[in-house]
Amino acid sequence: MANIFERNRAELEDLCKRRFFFRQGSEIYGGVSGFYTYGPPGCALKTNIINLWRRHFIIEERLMEIEDTNIMPHPVLKASGHVDRFSDFLVRDVSDDKKFYRADKLLEDVMEDKLKEKGLAAEKVKEYTLVRNQADAYSQEEISEIFRKYDIRAPESGNKLTEPEPFNLMFPTPIGPSGLIPGYLRPETAQGIFLNYKFCLEQNQNRLPFGVAQVGKSFRNEIAPRQGLTRQREFTQAEIEWFVKPTAKQLKKFEAVSSEQMMLFSSDLQLAGKSAETITIGEAVKSGMVNNETLGYFMARTGLFLTSIGVKPEHLRFRQHLPTEMAHYACDCWDAEIETCYGWLECVGIADRSCFDLNAHAKAAKVDLAFREKLDQPIEMEVLRLKKDAGVAMMKAFKKSGRVVKEWVEKLPQEELKALIDEATKDGKAVRTVEVADDQTEECTFLPEHLVCETKKEKQSTVQFTPGVVEPSFGIDRILFSVLEHSFYVRPKDESDEEKQQKNVLRFSPNIAPYKMTILPQDQRVQRTDKYAELMQLMQSGAALCGHTCTVDDSSATLGKRYARNDEVGIPFACTVDFTSLEDSTVTLRERDSTEQIRLPAAEVAALLDQLCLRRTTWKDAQARYPARSAGYP
């Protein structure tokens, strides 16, 4: 059965286009899939969501915000793994090679359809759910096998499909007039944060933990952009990297959120074919379902942010990645999924990525990104040190490069040295690439006799480690789309109303509404007066001073029609200037959802609007403070 969002989809799509929330990019030229332009209300809505995100995370969590470049040189994205691994599998219709499908999404759709079949046995439900949930985690061989098993075909033509082939999602862009410097449009904003971790750490007086955020565009050459704003080729991300000591992921402020109830869909529940459960984040961390307090804290804060901007809590869940879905280096990952007309949609990914990214960039850029923690008391530690004979054996074995290779081994961090020794002992040799001169590397084969070490006790006043990272990654456009869906409803016909029509309403909370108030003259006779101009100016400039945008609707349509038009773009308050206003400078203020009205002096409107938008007062309180609009008023 279609969910409520699916049933409203056509109406909402029409509204968004007609009122220019967004339209296809370059539409007058026919447009290209995957690119969208936000029109005035959509752009204002997006700006308000981003501003609230900044307040909720950057200000309240005291993060540092940076702005890195959209174009990044090849070595950065090579080191991050995007050049080699940022691919999706694509399949083509055998009879029409211009018809592409993204293999994992097609597989998800097929499983989704199967799950809708009537009278399915529990085993089948479990099987299809599992395949759907791990669709994007299959290897090329696995997905090919699965396509064969379920005989998946091109949805439109029913034709067979080609074998899945990897397709890199990055947009290459040669840099400079020679075009010889290879680069890419960034596929995520996160990499810019890792590149600048070292400089941000300095700004934080070399202390951990701390967080860095970035809001900006990301670019992915999606194989099959579809489903409007939710899968674009250019979209906005807001990402946080929270750098933390890997052994200290407990967080004092976790206590403040530990009793937050959250709908959690753990990997165990998914694998057992069960539904999500609602528990507190405190319980989830305590039981080990969520790996650590830092991760749990950001999950709870994400939930609070999403509901504060209008996502309905009963349509929000956190789904844990299945073990097969998770990157090998990650400790734990949860997606905040919001139910929309397209089903449960991943809108935020929250991952504990351990030290992978910093290690990768440290190695590739040959920059030391290790954190050195000063100890209060020096400690005596057992360390491995190369024996003299082993050093001599190494110098002999690596001839010209012997000294450099020996120094390289001596400088290795203890864990890496231990790993090297273990490998050489187990396999009889271990191969490593060593930089022996500027821009010159050598493949060195280490034998066990090159690596004989003794254990020494040494006093240490610092410990060294690469910080781990917890990464909440928000897709702003998907969030905006979900908020649109969760805010939309159709107001039933009101028989007393002169138009007797159903009316679309966007029930945006005032904090994100594109415009906060609309000012309406009762009719053109009022509009033509100097007093109207004076009152309108007073309220508009007062609201502007508080940072709130107002619109003016002085068309000749009836007041009822104008209210409906403004409800449709989600303006929470409408202020009407009528004949009485011309005499006593009072106006009526109408609240969109209840359609109730109060009467107050025009000079007090801006201050009340500000309090309502900042949630310092409620409409109920405003009604208690000011009289209801008396009969006879419009």
Ligand SMILES: Nc1ncnc2c1ncn2[C@@H]1O[C@H](COP(=O)(O)OP(=O)(O)OP(=O)(O)O)[C@@H](O)[C@H]1O
């Ligand atoms: N093509 C896109 N269009 C709009 N938003 C996107 C797109 N790809 C990713 N996002 C958003 O960015 C967030 C973080 O990106 P991430 O790399 O984790 O996504 P992803 O797992 O690759 O998404 P998907 O599996 O849906 O392609 C996502 O949760 C999503 O909200």
